[in-house]
Amino acid sequence: xxxxxxxxxxAGNPNSGKTTIFNAITGTRQKVxxxxxxxxxxxxxxxxxxxxxxxxxxxxxTYSLTPFSIEEIVARDFLLEGKPDVVIDIIxxxxxxxxxxxxxxxxxxxxxxxxxxxxxxxxxxxxxxIDTDKLSEILEVPVVFTVGNKNEGIDALLKKAIELSESxxxxxxxxxxxxxxxxxxxxxxxxxxxxxxxxxQPVYNSRWTAxxxxxxxxxxxxxxxxxxxxxGQKILWTAEDERERxxxxxxxxxxxxxxxxxxxxxxxxxxxxxxxxxxxxxDVSRNIDMILTHRFLGFPIFVFFIWAMFQTTFSFGHYPxxxxxxxxxxFSAFLEQSMSDSLFKDLLINGIVAGVGSVVVxxxxxxxxxxxxxxxEDTGYMARAAFLMDRIMHLIGLHGKSFIPMLMGFGCNVxxxxxxxxxxxxxxxxxxxxxxPFMSCSARLPVYIILAGAFFGAQAGTVIFAIxxxxxxxxxxxxxxxxxxxxxxxxxxxxxxxxxxxxxxxKNLIIHMWDRSKMFLKKMGGVILIGSVVVWTLSxxxxxxxxxxxxxxxxxxxxxxxxxxxxxxxxxxGRRQLEKEKxxxxxxxxxxxxxxxxxxxxxxxxxKFVAPFFAPIGIDWRGSVALLxxxxxxxxxxxxxxxxxxxxxxxxxxxxxxxxxxMTSLGAFSMMIFVLLYVPCLATVAVIRRETNSFxxxxxxxxYSTAVxxxxxxxxxxGGKWMGMS
Ligand code: GDP
Ligand code: MG
Numbered sequence: 001x002x003x004x005x006x007x008x009x010x011a012g013n014p015n016s017g018k019t020t021i022f023n024a025i026t027g028t029r030q031k032v033x034x035x036x037x038x039x040x041x042x043x044x045x046x047x048x049x050x051x052x053x054x055x056x057x058x059x060x061x062t063y064s065l066t067p068f069s070i071e072e073i074v075a076r077d078f079l080l081e082g083k084p085d086v087v088i089d090i091i092x093x094x095x096x097x098x099x100x101x102x103x104x105x106x107x108x109x110x111x112x113x114x115x116x117x118x119x120x121x122x123x124x125x126x127x128x129x130i131d132t133d134k135l136s137e138i139l140e141v142p143v144v145f146t147v148g149n150k151n152e153g154i155d156a157l158l159k160k161a162i163e164l165s166e167s168x169x170x171x172x173x174x175x176x177x178x179x180x181x182x183x184x185x186x187x188x189x190x191x192x193x194x195x196x197x198x199x200x201q202p203v204y205n206s207r208w209t210a211x212x213x214x215x216x217x218x219x220x221x222x223x224x225x226x227x228x229x230x231x232g233q234k235i236l237w238t239a240e241d242e243r244e245r246x247x248x249x250x251x252x253x254x255x256x257x258x259x260x261x262x263x264x265x266x267x268x269x270x271x272x273x274x275x276x277x278x279x280x281x282x283d284v285s286r287n288i289d290m291i292l293t294h295r296f297l298g299f300p301i302f303v304f305f306i307w308a309m310f311q312t313t314f315s316f317g318h319y320p321x322x323x324x325x326x327x328x329x330x331f332s333a334f335l336e337q338s339m340s341d342s343l344f345k346d347l348l349i350n351g352i353v354a355g356v357g358s359v360v361v362x363x364x365x366x367x368x369x370x371x372x373x374x375x376x377e378d379t380g381y382m383a384r385a386a387f388l389m390d391r392i393m394h395l396i397g398l399h400g401k402s403f404i405p406m407l408m409g410f411g412c413n414v415x416x417x418x419x420x421x422x423x424x425x426x427x428x429x430x431x432x433x434x435x436x437p438f439m440s441c442s443a444r445l446p447v448y449i450i451l452a453g454a455f456f457g458a459q460a461g462t463v464i465f466a467i468x469x470x471x472x473x474x475x476x477x478x479x480x481x482x483x484x485x486x487x488x489x490x491x492x493x494x495x496x497x498x499x500x501x502x503x504x505x506x507k508n509l510i511i512h513m514w515d516r517s518k519m520f521l522k523k524m525g526g527v528i529l530i531g532s533v534v535v536w537t538l539s540x541x542x543x544x545x546x547x548x549x550x551x552x553x554x555x556x557x558x559x560x561x562x563x564x565x566x567x568x569x570x571x572x573x574g575r576r577q578l579e580k581e582k583x584x585x586x587x588x589x590x591x592x593x594x595x596x597x598x599x600x601x602x603x604x605x606x607x608k609f610v611a612p613f614f615a616p617i618g619i620d621w622r623g624s625v626a627l628l629x630x631x632x633x634x635x636x637x638x639x640x641x642x643x644x645x646x647x648x649x650x651x652x653x654x655x656x657x658x659x660x661x662x663m664t665s666l667g668a669f670s671m672m673i674f675v676l677l678y679v680p681c682l683a684t685v686a687v688i689r690r691e692t693n694s695f696x697x698x699x700x701x702x703x704y705s706t707a708v709x710x711x712x713x714x715x716x717x718x719g720g721k722w723m724g725m726s
Contacts, residue, residue, distance in 0.1 A: 005053045006165050009082065011075060011106070012090035013099050014061025015499050017118040019043075020148035021090060022058035025158065041418075042078055050162060057084065060421075063098070065105040066212075067219060070421040076219075079111060080204055085165045087113045088157065093123035093130060093145070094500075096274055100266040103139070104177055110205040112164050113141055116157050120145040122500065128276050135273040149505060177265045179211075179258060182249050186242045187211055193238050197231040213239035214246065215255040285500040289384065298388050305381070309372040310468065311461045313445070317365035324364070328357040347536060355532020355639035362446040362635075367517055369442050373411050374512035378504035382407065387498065396479030397489070402432040406475065409439030410468075413684040416441075417691055427489040430692055431482055434701055437680035437688075438475035440468050443634040447675045450638055454655035455665035463669070471676050474708060531636040535629055535643055539603035546600070551593040558585050591657075598622075598644050607644075617674060617713035618667030627674065633681045666725050670717040677709035 010018045022028070026045030043058040059078055060071035067073040079087060089106050091099040096117075106113045117123070117130060132143040142160050146153035178184065190210035194202050202209060203224065212220045213236070224232035246254040292298055332353050339345045376382045385407060390400030401423060409416035416436050423429045440448075448467055452460035483489070562582040566575060598604055599621075606628070607621035614624040622644040630637040638654075645657035658668070679685070679702050689698040 003048060003051055003053045005055060006086065006162065007055045007057065007082070007084040008161050009057045009059055009078060009084035009087045010090055011059050011079060011087055011102070012061060012116075012118075013063055013092060013095075013102060016061065016090045016092040016095075016099065017146075017148040018061065018090045019058055021088075021116065021118065021146065021154065021157075022056060024148055024151050024154045025054075026056050042074060049158065052162060054158070054162075057082070062102060064102055065109070066215065066217060068424045073219065079106075079109065080223075085112065086161045087111045088116050088161060089113055090116045090118050090146075090148075092119050093117040094119050094126055094128060096123075096128070096130060097266060097270045100269060101262065103141075104262060104266055104269075107139055107141065108177070108205065108208045108211065110208075112167075114157075114161055114164050115139075115141050115143045116146045116153070117143060118146045118148050120153070121147045121150070126276075128274060131273045131275075135269070138269055138272065149508075177262050179261050180250075182246060183214070183254065183258060183261075186214060186246050186254075190214065190235075190239055190242055194235055197235055198228065203227050210239075211258065214243055215258055216243060285380070285498070288501050289498070292381070293384050293387055298384075302385055302388050305376070306468070307465050309369070310465050312372065313365050313368045315461065317362075317368050320364035321361050324361045328353065328361070332357070346540065347533070350540070350643065351533050351536030352529065354642050355535065355636075356529055362449065362638075363517065363521070365445055365449065366442045367513055369445065370411060370513040370517055371509060373408075374509045375504055376407075377512065378502065378508055380499045380501045383498050392476065396431075396435075396476055397483035398428055398431060398479060402428060405432055406436050406439050409436045409441060411442055413437050413439070413441045413680050414687050417684065417687050420691065425489070427487045430697060431479060431487045433688055433691055434482060434697070434704070435475035435479045437684055437701065437705060438471045438478065438677060440471045440676050441634070441680075443681065444675050446635055446638045447630075448672050450641070450654060451658070451668040451672050454658045455663075455668040463672075467672050467676055470673060470712070474677060474712065478704075478708065531629060531632045532639050532643075535603065535625075535636070535640045538606070539598045539601045539643055541602055542600075545597050547593065547596055549592075549596075551589055551596075555586055555589050558582065558589065595645070603644070613710075616718065617710065618664065618670045618717040619674070620661065620663065622661070623663070623667075623671055627671075627678070630675065631679055631682065633683070634675065637675060666717060666720040669720070670713045673716055674709045674713040677712055678706050679709075680705065 010022055012018050022043065022045065026047050028045050042060065045056050045058075047054050047056065057078065059075040062072040062075045064072075065076050065079070067076050078084070087106060089099075089103050091103060103113075103115060115135070117132065123130065132145065135141075136143040142164060144153055144157045144160050146157055148154075179187065187207060187210045190213060191206045194206045194209055198206075204220075209220065209224070213224075221236055224235060226232075228235070243254055250257050292301060294301075332349055335345070335349050335353065339348075376385065382404060386400040386403045388400075389403040393400050393403055402420070405416045405420045407416075413436060416439065417433050420429045420432045420436070423432060445464075448464045449460070452463045452467075456463045559582075562578060562585075566578055566582075603625055604621065607625035610624045610628065611621040614620075614627065619627065622641065625644060626637045626640040629640045641658070642654055645654060645661060663671075680688075685698055685702060688701050689695060692698070
């Protein structure tokens, strides 16, 4: 027998623990985060339990069913159109009043809803006691206490959900919001009209539809028009008349009055069911916030945290990086010995292993960076950062909320751009999308590590930090520029709640870190592999190059000279010394040969062709090629340099080769700036197109960022030279 299928949707306010409960139920590891806006698209998971096939849907957070932002629209559309069998409204029990707004609206649409009073632990700690029996009775909704992150109450919740789905019919509508007489009259009049026009089969619950139309909900209007055609139009006209009439009587927008009344309804419920004990604990979060969001201290502390993050990334990452580097070297030496010379061997060692290897060594750095970002997110600090940045963000005409996507951009621009969906205003979104790529994503980090490591030694961490600051600065200036030209508008006020501070769970941190690092590894397997092969191909062909010197003859010459010297030397240490000298000289010769070969390859031609464009900013043809290939993915910049500077085995070799190539520290800095600012990778460009839904903004972004990159690098390089730096 086929198991019965049930669709259970998880809805609720942002940050109420939906994803945590989703993970607890399905055993998957979706990202949870301690700030609003982590889940921007709905996620689904299927489990088999109690003889049912349960399809669980994790919806983005919403405060109400009156959608303002895309994520709210996603959530509401699913509740209305997806027709879930049961909706679990996840309520933050430590914040009951706010959650009830959505809950009360949920009662108005025809859906079987069940409350999970999550964060029961926090509520208890704060001395909040909730009378669930009463709540359940008042709203006629089953209520279950849960603690999502400790797996408490999850089974009870599922059982209740199944029970509810089996119960016949939607619960009666005994108690729901009652509006003032005039509004009630308009609602029922409109409700009757809707019933009549739809032959008793309204698209959505008729009372709710009526209420929404009086509130002038544009999306519902659109749906009605689409689904009911002419009849829908008639309903809209009637609704319009009623609205106007009401506005006249009430002397206010019906929408505002209705919202007010809903709130007072909720207030009366909370008064009835909630007791806050007198010996309420000192609010730890508030105390921490006294310091961390302090008017003067807050910002320096924030900058310090970010600086510490990069310093940690750089200094701790160093060790595993060396080990991985050594491992790759051994592996490549092993291949060198065990295979006979062929084009394929060359491809394998100098293309694939060198290319992928030169990026894989950065995995530890990236893990550490993501771990730090996960700590910021899970403790709740991220939201404070947004708050602190609010003042600065207003300089651009955005508010602190836009800073969250930007901060996420430090990890990867792709999810960061998707996170702009939390923003209500379309212009704010586009503006944020356009300036987010200036936030230096982790893919750019390897390039900085190489260049800063080669040219700035002990100051590398600080230099990298400076690069990140430049990114922030450029995005602020760009924001200002765009705000006052292409995207004129007023900035919305800052409304974002501060989640309480929580001690992060190691498991969550690791899931977080792993989630993002997986993307990095996936890229490694796909884009970077292909990129490395392309770069290798372009740089190894044509095969028969006219060398300026006969390298093979020179090598034979070296071989011969040392041979004779070795013959007369008999002491062991002297011989060893000579052997080493010989190996070094041969390696040098082969490097020179490779470098000349690369220069005369197709890649070399391309590089030379574009070199004039990059010359004024202190980047040679090899750097130019690396930057071109970086359009695919920024990580490829390093692997391309690895191939072109013929120093692929270990990071140390590439650093030496870079220094030997005549690149100056000023040039290296200029190149880092360019890498920071120029066109984000292919994936980012694609997501910009998707999220702005326009090619125009995508091309604008490509052109704008490249221009900015060039101009800033030019100023840095020429300015530095003029000041006598090198
Ligand atoms: P969502 O935005 O509703 O999906 O919320 P998340 O699932 O991302 O959770 C937000 C934060 O609350 C995370 O840091 C969770 O670890 C934490 N959390 C979830 N449930 C509970 C709970 O019952 N008690 C406590 N103390 N924390 C919880
Ligand atoms: Mg979520």
